[in-house]
Amino acid sequence: xxxxxxxxxxxxxxxxxxxxxxxxxxxxxxxxxxxxxxxxxxxxxxxxxxxxxxxxxxxxxxxxxxxxxxxxxxxxxxxxxxxxxxxxxxxxxxxxxxxxxxxxxxxxxxxxxxxxxxxxxxxxxxxxxxxxxxxxxxxxxxxxxxxxxxxxxxxxxxxxxxxxxxxxxxxxxxxxxxxxxxxxxxxxxxxxxxxxxxxxxxxxxxxxxxxxxxxxxxxxxxxxxxxxxxxxxxxxxxxxxxxxxxxxxxxxxxxxxxxxxxxxxxxxxxxxxx
Ligand SMILES: [Zn+2]
Numbered sequence: 390x391x392x393x394x395x396x397x398x399x400x401x402x403x404x405x406x407x408x409x410x411x412x413x414x415x416x417x418x419x420x421x422x423x424x425x426x427x428x429x430x431x432x433x434x435x436x437x438x439x440x441x442x443x444x445x446x447x448x449x450x451x452x453x454x455x456x457x458x459x460x461x462x463x464x465x466x467x468x469x470x471x472x473x474x475x476x477x478x479x480x481x482x483x484x485x486x487x488x489x490x491x492x493x494x495x496x497x498x499x500x501x502x503x504x505x506x507x508x509x510x511x512x513x514x515x516x517x518x519x520x521x522x523x524x525x526x527x528x529x530x531x532x533x534x535x536x537x538x539x540x541x542x543x544x545x546x547x548x549x550x551x552x553x554x555x556x557x558x559x560x561x562x563x564x565x566x567x568x569x570x571x572x573x574x575x576x577x578x579x580x581x582x583x584x585x586x587x588x589x590x591x592x593x594x595x596x597x598x599x600x601x602x603x604x605x606x607x608x609x610x611x612x613x614x615x616x617x618x619x620x621x622x623x624x625x626x627x628x629x630x631x632x633x634x635x636x637x638x639x640x641x642x643x644x645x646x647x648x649x650x651x652x653x654x655x656x657x658x659x660x661x662x663x
Contacts, residue, residue: 405590411591417521425451431649432581434593434599435593435649435651436525437484440484447491449492454472458611493511498540499540500543516575526580528582528588529549530588535588541583555658576655590652590653615628
């Protein structure tokens with residue numbers, strides 16, 4: 390197909406590190422695409438730092454998170470509302486404004502069975518509208534497809550496919566001819582993983598922002614700790630402290646400093662797995 394040829398040669402020649410260390414970035418638009426409220430939590434130290442340094446951080450979450458609980462009392466609607474409230478509270482700790490949180494409203498747990506083209510079109514809309522300098526997304530894999538649990542692997546490929554589609558003027562051209570948008574090529578990518586870090590090539594020093602991450606992540610009461618089995622909207626201070634201690638324990642370190650790791654990629658979206 391004609392879209393294949395032009396881009397294959399360009400990726401390998403690009404240096405796979407940013408011009409400036411992430412710790413020095415300013416004035417950039419950052420977009421994170423995740424499947425669930427809290428997928429961004431893996432990057433919260435980095436996002437807090439970027440927001441504090443004069444970048445604009447946006448979060449697009451594909452599902453409402455309306456399924457993931459073991460509490461038999463919660464309905465889908467209640468859970469979706471809880472997850473939204475928790476996400477907005479977490480982002481507030483990072484100083485990310487509430488209107489920078491965009492939820493696309495798909496059902497939790499079923500992302501890979503949605504109409505792929507429709508979801509990609511939806512993501513392309515936001516990419517063309519926000520025109521991010523950097524996309525954070527689940528890592529779709531380097532050379533080989535990476536295994537993630539269901540919604541995460543769907544989100545990884547949907548984000549990658551949307552990044553690619555956004556650059557072609559004649560794909561989803563109604564957005565351009567009717568909605569005032571323009572095609573857009575995302576230049577830089579930060580791919581995140583949750584337990585296998587072997588493809589990482591960039592580690593962001595989050596010293597000074599780890600505490601913000603801990604405070605932010607302790608808002609996901611329905612996802613961590615006792616709220617998973619029995620949701621309590623107002624946990625006691627002891628429970629909050631226990632959550633914070635657990636979150637602190639999970640923050641990774643390198644040479645004694647708190648870090649978040651990524652697979653950084655710069656180049657055309659066709660080659661993000663090379
Ligand atoms: Zn998730």
